[in-house]
Amino acid sequence: MTPLNLNHSEEVQSLMEDFIARAVELYGGLSDQPVSRPIKSQSLKRLKAQAIPADGRDIKDIYREMLDDVFSSAILLQHPRSFSCIPSTASLLSWMGDIMTNAYNPHASCQINAPAADLIEKKLIRWMCGLAGYPKTAGGLFVSGGSMANLTALTAARDDRLSYEDRDRAVIYVSDQTHSSVAKGLHILGFRRDQIRIVATDALFRMDIAALHAAISQDLAARKKPFAVVASAGTTNTGSIDPLVEIGALCRSYDMWMHVDGAFGASALLSEEGRKKLSGIEFSDSLSWDAHKWMLQTYGCSAVLVRNQSALVHSFAAHPEYLKDAESSADGVEFWDLGPELTRPARSLKLWITLQALGSRAMGQVIDHGCAMAELAENLLRKSPHWEIVSPAQLGIVNFRYVPDPTTPNSILDRINQAISREITESGFAQVFTTELRGNKVLRLCAIHPETTERDICETIERMAHTQAVSKALQAAG
Ligand SMILES: *Cc1c(COP(=O)(O)O)cnc(C)c1O
Helix, strand or coil: CCCCCCCCHHHHHHHHHHHHHHHHHHHHCHHHCCCCCCCCHHHHHHHHHCCCCCCCCCHHHHHHHHHHHHHHHCCCCCCCCECCCCCCCCCHHHHHHHHHHHHHCCCCCCCCCCHHHHHHHHHHHHHHHHHCCCCCCCEEEEECCHHHHHHHHHHHHHHHHCCCCHHHHEEEEEECCCCHHHHHHHHHCCCCHHHEEEECECCCCCECHHHHHHHHHHHHHCCCEEEEEEEEECCCCCCCECCHHHHHHHHHHCCCEEEEECCCCHHHHHCHHHHHHCCCHHHCCEEEEEHHHHCCCCCCCEEEEECCHHHHHHHHCCCCHHHHHHCCCCCCCCHHHCCCCCCCCCCCHHHHHHHHHHCHHHHHHHHHHHHHHHHHHHHHHHCCCCEEEEEEEECCEEEEEECCCCCCCHHHHHHHHHHHHHHHHHCCCCECEEEEECCEEEEEEECCCCCCCHHHHHHHHHHHHCCHHHHHHHHHHC
């Protein structure tokens, strides 16, 4: 039998050379590209018709199709005028780390499999724990995203604070701004909806500490078992930061686990200003921190950190017989003992490369720049009587809506602002989505991309003010 040609080495080399040039060019000219690039009907047709062939096809054709049909049609979340959701800040450096890591494909589950990658991940985890103000007992690992980080931390919280008998009467506290991944995680962990208390937020969308305290007292009186509070350090809607110092004190006095969801906002620890805003984060028992949101990383790069690494070991260590020979680390703890995954990619190498190349100070400047861009947007919007600020700039996010006339009913305002979002997004110039705050549809800018310019912000607001939706609304208002 002739051996199968599985690698196509020569073709791969020349195609990848071509691809690297294209990718570098793409990143160099993001601002000149439209943000949203809808899929072409031809592409859709071709992809739908393509079956899995019994015999392989020419890799050069496949390469073309991937470029023309697949990669050309996604929204560029790493575009400097991508302002919706939490945009991506992915950098070329991270991408370089990604392709290097993927090529060597280290199995970053335990020390013996990939000792250097293991060391680098531990160093990064220790560095991040240091920034969070955690003691020496702290630890953690890299997971795919904030949702997984929250799930991992909440598992540790449950196992650390609840006996099996207690689980049924356990109660956990979140706010009306807590990210949906927390409820999802709690569902996976077996908690019922009625075990989640949704605490109200104040005018700046921060958890109301008096309401939290009242809810805990009420639950204790009803013989429930309050076991954890999920505080947000940077909510997805508004960038608001819950009162971490006060929540920390409440958790200590009631012996509750304090989890901080910093998936979006924990990166602010890299900036001096940001660190002040996150004061109190050091009281938490666990912290979720996405590097793929505000630390320039491509997807799949998030850290879950815990004050006591032993809590993760308690929840996740399994020690099966087929892995005994691979257990080698001095403290007897491998990454597979700290979370749900066994096989895992070395997610942190790209972050290491990025930090080595740029330094932590530049990362801090990225944070300050994002905050400044949202503040600029807020200031510009305040200059026009028709724009109403619904939530001021907090951690790079500002929420607002167009109000043609103070007497316009909310249902009409919802429709106008939805239409503004649709128009600016469909134009391809910028991507601005709506969210809902206190039942009202609002426009939301998350301006964290380091290459977003003042001009980008001015022009985006300018263009929104000149949409058809706005001119129609003004006409209607007379
Ligand atoms: C984005 C986000 C998450 C979810 O993180 P993924 O990486 O998308 O899984 C959780 N919490 C907050 C506050 C977020 O902004």
